[in-house]
Amino acid sequence: MAMFMDVxxxxxxxxxxxxxxxxxxxxxxxGEEGVEFQQAWADPDSGTVYCLSSAPTREAVQRVHERTGxxxxxxxxxPLHV
Amino acid sequence: MAMFMDVxxxxxxxxxxxxxxxxxxxxxxxGEEGVEFQQAWADPDSGTVYCLSSAPTREAVQRVHERTGxxxxxxxxxPLHV
Structure with missing residues (x-):
């Protein structure tokens, strides 16, 4: 599974x-998409949210987020992380 | 200490x-700035790097990154994370 950061x-x-x-x-x-969301961070002032996941594809991540609104x-x- | 995501x-x-x-x-x-970098993730295709840290201030995070080029x-x- 690949890792993704979505914003x-x-x-x-x-x-x-x-x-x-x-x-x-x-x-x-x-579950249906084989995605595992791991952590999320939010900056209420700028209105930015970051979510870290492992998933089969970028589209799978987006489908879960779309389904939940x-x-x-x-x-x-x-792909790189330390 | 507060948490920061830098990009x-x-x-x-x-x-x-x-x-x-x-x-x-x-x-x-x-160390000099009281910052603790925790994790970093990179997307070589879009050229984006995300770094997660805990630090006293946003400026302290930036000073470390400036010092290291x-x-x-x-x-x-x-401030919010799950």
Missing amino acids: HHGMAGITAEQLKAAHEADLAAQ HPADEVHPV | HHGMAGITAEQLKAAHEADLAAQ HPADEVHPV
Whole structure:
């Protein structure tokens, strides 16, 4: 499985509860696509959310996010990590 | 300490060795600023690198990256994480 970092913009004011709810929705929906969301980080001031996942393809990551109502603005494969 | 996600653009073609060397340079330089770089991910195709750190301030993160020759294009506080 490859690793992906996806980025959501326009999430200004997101709360801890909203981030948790969105992440849990992704976890509940990911199985069908073979995606495993791992961590997510949010900057409520700039409205940016980053999600780290392992997944078979970039499209699979996006399909899960679309299904849970928050499509990503960018999905980058991140084959390198330290 | 707060958490930060910083983003570098224009790194197309970065290799695993270059990412490792850059991360190790940051680790060697971070002490003076009270920064702890934790993980980094790279997309050699789009030339994007993401670094996760805990640090006293956004400016401290940037000072370490500047000292090691790779200033970040964006440094976002990410107070929320799951």
